[in-house]
Amino acid sequence: MPPQRATLLQVAQRAGVxxxxxxxxxxxxxxxxxxxxxxxxxxxxxxQELDYRPNLMARSLRTKVTRTIALVSDTLASDxxxxxxxxxxxxxxxxxxxxxxxxxxxxxxxxxEKLISDFLDRQVDAFIYASMFxxxxxxxxxxxxxxxxxxxxxxxxxxxxxxxxxxxELTAGWSAAATLLExxxxxxxxxxxxxxxxxxxxxxxxxxxxxxxxxxxVRLAGAIDCDWWPDSAYEAVRRALxxxxxxxxxxxxxxxxxxxxxxxxxxxxxxxxxxxxxISFDDxxxxxxxxxxxxxxxxxxxxxxxxxxxxxxxxxxxxxxxxVPMPVRRRASVGKPAVR
Amino acid sequence: MPPQRATLLQVAQRAGVxxxxxxxxxxxxxxxxxxxxxxxxxxxxxxQELDYRPNLMARSLRTKVTRTIALVSDTLASDxxxxxxxxxxxxxxxxxxxxxxxxxxxxxxxxxEKLISDFLDRQVDAFIYASMFxxxxxxxxxxxxxxxxxxxxxxxxxxxxxxxxxxxELTAGWSAAATLLExxxxxxxxxxxxxxxxxxxxxxxxxxxxxxxxxxxVRLAGAIDCDWWPDSAYEAVRRALxxxxxxxxxxxxxxxxxxxxxxxxxxxxxxxxxxxxxISFDDxxxxxxxxxxxxxxxxxxxxxxxxxxxxxxxxxxxxxxxxVPMPVRRRASVGKPAVR
Numbered sequence: 105m106p107p108q109r110a111t112l113l114q115v116a117q118r119a120g121v122x123x124x125x126x127x128x129x130x131x132x133x134x135x136x137x138x139x140x141x142x143x144x145x146x147x148x149x150x151x152q153e154l155d156y157r158p159n160l161m162a163r164s165l166r167t168k169v170t171r172t173i174a175l176v177s178d179t180l181a182s183d184x185x186x187x188x189x190x191x192x193x194x195x196x197x198x199x200x201x202x203x204x205x206x207x208x209x210x211x212x213x214x215x216x217e218k219l220i221s222d223f224l225d226r227q228v229d230a231f232i233y234a235s236m237f238x239x240x241x242x243x244x245x246x247x248x249x250x251x252x253x254x255x256x257x258x259x260x261x262x263x264x265x266x267x268x269x270x271x272x273e274l275t276a277g278w279s280a281a282a283t284l285l286e287x288x289x290x291x292x293x294x295x296x297x298x299x300x301x302x303x304x305x306x307x308x309x310x311x312x313x314x315x316x317x318x319x320x321x322v323r324l325a326g327a328i329d330c331d332w333w334p335d336s337a338y339e340a341v342r343r344a345l346x347x348x349x350x351x352x353x354x355x356x357x358x359x360x361x362x363x364x365x366x367x368x369x370x371x372x373x374x375x376x377x378x379x380x381x382x383i384s385f386d387d388x389x390x391x392x393x394x395x396x397x398x399x400x401x402x403x404x405x406x407x408x409x410x411x412x413x414x415x416x417x418x419x420x421x422x423x424x425x426x427x428v429p430m431p432v433r434r435r436a437s438v439g440k441p442a443v444r
Numbered sequence: 445m446p447p448q449r450a451t452l453l454q455v456a457q458r459a460g461v462x463x464x465x466x467x468x469x470x471x472x473x474x475x476x477x478x479x480x481x482x483x484x485x486x487x488x489x490x491x492q493e494l495d496y497r498p499n500l501m502a503r504s505l506r507t508k509v510t511r512t513i514a515l516v517s518d519t520l521a522s523d524x525x526x527x528x529x530x531x532x533x534x535x536x537x538x539x540x541x542x543x544x545x546x547x548x549x550x551x552x553x554x555x556x557e558k559l560i561s562d563f564l565d566r567q568v569d570a571f572i573y574a575s576m577f578x579x580x581x582x583x584x585x586x587x588x589x590x591x592x593x594x595x596x597x598x599x600x601x602x603x604x605x606x607x608x609x610x611x612x613e614l615t616a617g618w619s620a621a622a623t624l625l626e627x628x629x630x631x632x633x634x635x636x637x638x639x640x641x642x643x644x645x646x647x648x649x650x651x652x653x654x655x656x657x658x659x660x661x662v663r664l665a666g667a668i669d670c671d672w673w674p675d676s677a678y679e680a681v682r683r684a685l686x687x688x689x690x691x692x693x694x695x696x697x698x699x700x701x702x703x704x705x706x707x708x709x710x711x712x713x714x715x716x717x718x719x720x721x722x723i724s725f726d727d728x729x730x731x732x733x734x735x736x737x738x739x740x741x742x743x744x745x746x747x748x749x750x751x752x753x754x755x756x757x758x759x760x761x762x763x764x765x766x767x768v769p770m771p772v773r774r775r776a777s778v779g780k781p782a783v784r
Binding site: 170172179181182184185187188190191194195198203204205206207208219222223226333334335338360363364367370389390393395 | 510512519521522524525527528530531534535538543544545546547548559562563566673674675678700703704707710729730733735
């Protein structure tokens with residue numbers, strides 16, 4: 105059994121005041137209720153001595169504020185790196201004096217409705233609606249009219265009803281191009297990754313890469329199509345090299361792809377960055393573990409979570425799409441172009 | 445503003461019954477309160493039509509049950525893989541009809557006290573007290589008397605006051621030894637990792653390895669000391685190979701160490717598993733991404749979280765230390781010993 109909590113009445117009795125007086129003091133209303141400083145001090149001392157804990161749930165029934173927020177996602181906690189968004193959201197919630205519920209729907213609308221309904225039953229003040237991959241979503245009807253910020257997803261439309269926090273993938277693509285251009289690359293730049301598919305991150309990264317290169321009068325020499333995983337990238341890059349591709353630089357659409365590309369380059373005797381430069385996206389742990397260490401454009405999961413809660417609980421502002429910068433982590437995988 | 449909620453009174457009026465009757469029906473007490481089936485049906489229909497949502501917070505003030513649990517950890521959400529314990533805990537909480545709060549203390553006792561105090565203010569029913577690394581802990585005083593299960597940590601003592609869920613690292617060490625022995629290894633088995641330090645996982649894994657080998661009359665040929673990270677393992681294994689170590693098998697204390705060992709073996713022209721077999725612990729994503737794929741003993745984060753909540757909300761049982769099995773994921777990095 106939990107230890108018995110001191111009641112407001114016990115505090116009042118110990119302080120020698122009425123229950124109402126104790127209540128007003130503890131709610132900070134001693135001035136408007138004209139309570140003497142002496143009585144106020146006695147109540148505060150009694151509350152401290154009895155370790156009195158105001159019943160927030162009873163209070164929230166009156167004030168309608170529970171100081172809790174809920175983070176509802178498809179599968180954020182499952183992913184090794186996207187999970188850091190939870191960490192960022194948690195830190196920001198605590199900084200604002202709130203506690204955080206989390207819930208996952210695995211993308212099932214029925215589960216989602218039940219979950220949001222359960223959170224509403226517990227009268228959470230506000231919601232973070234999050235996605236593991238950046239993507240367009242339709243906000244669940246149940247959330248209409250509540251305080252909501254979208255994390256890593258977008259509702260579209262010219263006038264958003266809620267803040268939407270996403271990584272700035274377009275500028276990240278531009279940064280990748282700029283990093284290679286600065287190193288002197290103009291020819292033999294190949295893309296590695298899934299380009300045909302309608303994945304937001306891939307599409308935006310690629311658009312940014314093309315814009316960045318085009319602005320310097322440079323074009324991609326080619327694209328090596330593969331899935332988002334090391335083994336697929338390994339096979340695709342090996343095949344491309346066997347087919348006569350002679351890249352001087354590879355832009356890999358994420359670190360896992362770069363991991364597979366490293367394996368294929370090494371097996372065919374190419375040295376990074378002397379023969380081929382490699383740049384990538386995500387800046388996961390992998391990037392620092394590879395040899396040579398991989399230059400990668402950072403996906404700021406923690407910042408995304410932190411900013412989402414900041415927008416939810418911070419000063420009010422007009423709803424907008426906030427694109428969080430993706431900084432370049434320069435390491436050892438980009439060098440001058442190989443002389444041919 | 446959130447949409448106005450239908451009240452119990454509105455439901456009762458629409459159904460043409462008293463407020464008490466509606467309340468008893470919705471609490472499932474129609475039988476003991478002798479309420480007619482006709483009245484019951486009208487109440488249920490009215491509740492559905494008005495989208496009535498029982499105020500769980502008001503109810504919990506009466507029943508003292510909020511159907512919420514809190515997971516308090518040092519830094520579980522920050523770690524790419526330990527975060528999966530949150531996912532497991534979440535799934536189990538939902539399966540038991542509970543919602544999950546999470547909170548992180550970063551190991552700071554002041555933050556911890558504040559956080560637990562905040563959860564108590566919201567009258568959570570029960571707590572998971574978790575650690576990122578398996579380690580001994582002292583349970584915070586505030587949790588005394590509450591329903592608590594420890595996740596990935598231990599309070600010690602012969603008669604634990606709470607369930608304690610940890611990975612079975614000792615048997616995992618034994619499994620690593622057995623896997624090499626089965627492949628025919630008896631000589632030139634080296635350990636790679638941090639052995640001197642007082643890290644629970646490392647100590648238990650090593651004890652299990654020694655027991656497993658000793659039972660077959662085999663001894664470790666040597667140990668290569670390094671930190672838990674790829675670069676440290678890479679440097680240490682390179683140095684050992686330069687110093688004349690001639691391993692036929694490496695037991696790496698985790699996958700990150702194995703990652704560095706792979707790099708050092710490859711650079712010095714050793715082929716895995718033809719020249720050197722490698723086995724490891726954790727079975728992180730890395731294990732499947734390496735070439736050849738790495739045989740690794742799985743650290744079941746998801747299971748740990750799932751089991752902890754199961755013990756917390758499932759049928760009551762005597763508090764005990766529950767060691768969750770760590771299965772061997774056999775891949776391609778262990779082969780027959782090289783012929784010398």
